[in-house]
Amino acid sequence: MNEPLTLFDKLWAAHEIVRRDDGEALLWVDRHYVHEGSFNAFSQLKARGARVAEPGLTFGVADHYVPTRGSRRIIDNPDIARMVRTLEENTAEHGITLIGLDDPRQGIVHVVGPEQGLTLPGLLIVCGDSHTSTHGALGAYAFGIGASEVAHVLMTHTLWQRKPKRMRIAVNGRLAPGIAAKDLVLAVIASIGADGATGHAIEFAGPTIRALSMEARLTLCNMSIEAGARSGMVAPDETTYEYVKRRPYSPKGTAFEQAVEAWSALTTDDGAEFDRDVELNAADTAPIVTWGTSPQDALPIDASVPDPAREPDAARAKYLREALDYMGLMPGTKLTNIAINCIFIGSCTNARIEDLRAAAAVLGGRVSKVPGLVSPGSSAVKRQAEEEGLDRIFRDAGLEWGESGCSMCVGMNGDVVSPGERCASTTNRNFRGRQGPGARTHLMSPAMVAAAAVTGKLTDVRPLLAGRKV
């Protein structure tokens, strides 16, 4: 009998080319996604006079700098236009397929990869973006890398890594109506901390995870990095195969059947050991919002902003004071009394079709008290939402229906939250200045953002769902 292995052990072993005595291994890369921000790596390539080793396994997607409001034909800001053009030039020069600004498949790389069937179970996927952990939702080993590693992958299609430790986050219990994957993952991060999973690869497991849709799993794995884990993953199952089937780049016919046979071995064996086990009961989870400047600063919506004066630990009290000062919040304020200035629905975390449906279910027949932008995760998501009439619901509520890109999650394309303004956002980071200099971000699920739009303040979405189909 072989030693029982975790899903992650199996994925790692399948990609190990060599392992040195010092413990570092050279790993084969199956998919490499590049975007406008990858220009530093292409510069390194040029400086060495090197070529891309595997252009057929490398895909470019324009997302970080593309306009998401108004016309996309002309980009007014020359620096932003140059970023988009440089990606076009670099991919063309090296024979890399580009899903560019004008491509009907364009969108956020972490939405497009799974959508196009480029992301598959069993693959090792890298991209110069920390939210590459998203792709682990399909049972892949996917992680974000820096520019030098991007250059290394471009030149060799391999990467040196030391094997991370293994963490299992097991979730039991039924998710109540109005509670989403975002609430689950914020609860996990609040519980283990923003560095709780540093040095680990997370596997999300348990009956609650098995019952989640692919979209929900993508949200969970996306936020793994906010707990410090470079990768998060879910073992592939029928939900995965159903999602992958008939995608443009996925295996077809008998090749697909053979693939499913191989993928079905990608589960954690009974008795396999993890370096750390965390358990969570989904039934205990309430809608969660963040109040501070780290994703770990998250509380159930019926709680109040912490009071530094009641904090016995001096360092923690200092942290709370600084966070509240930046966020413009008084200690002890009930979260439901926090008024917002704007909302944003978008990003690689929460802009897939299910996310838009969840927000629309709350907004239908209602009006937003604040302005806001809805940016679909991909152009394909945008088309589907329009077929379903969701765009009308958002527009009728007074919100802007935009184009797809990273948009106001990171503000690189110029779509930012104004200084001092407070945004209810479906994104992944409430860091200082993340959505623009001086912007104040509260992270929450799409349904919770919709609820905040309807009332103009942070709000428990559940009463607003009464009598509605969700």
Next chain:
Amino acid sequence: MDKFIRLTATACPLDIANLNTDQLIPAWFLKLPRSAGLGTALLHDLRFDVDGRERPDFPLNQPAWRDARIIVTARNFGCGSSREAAVYSLYDYGIRCVIAPSFGDIFAGNAVQNGLLTAIVSDDDAATLMGLLAEKPDQPVTVDLEQQTIHCGDQTFRFAIDSVRRARLLNGWDNITLTESYMDKIAVFKMADRARRPWATPSH
């Protein structure tokens, strides 16, 4: 890549936990090429107010620490975004070593690619070091990578670093040159893997 063996320099305490890469270099600087020099972008929104004036109370703006080449800070330094420009901005400012109880995984990987040492100490030692520097800002700190020690005044602290990263920093090794010596093994793996996992190649 420059080697890192031993450094004696001014060290600036930054008692901020979870100092993420969005703080180290705000997103709007990321359009700039490395050749522009990213030192002025380092911690931009913490060093400067909205009108671009220095915030005098921020440690790096205080006369004793302006020319620091070492930063001592709290846990989870460099968490968040994978932007390697966070390391470039530190390096271009003149920082060669960051001492902290823990680092974001991607940041720590990026640091070693650029000759920046990430030295791991306990929470208590980081707090003690920051306390010593607050008391006597201009006392030099010596970081010795061979010995894995930090000297400050009459105190010595041990630090941890991954053995491979240590060797790379001590020797100034470059990963790509190393990998080129494995090209045959990569080619063999690729052939066998294509047969083993035919579904792993994109179909179109």
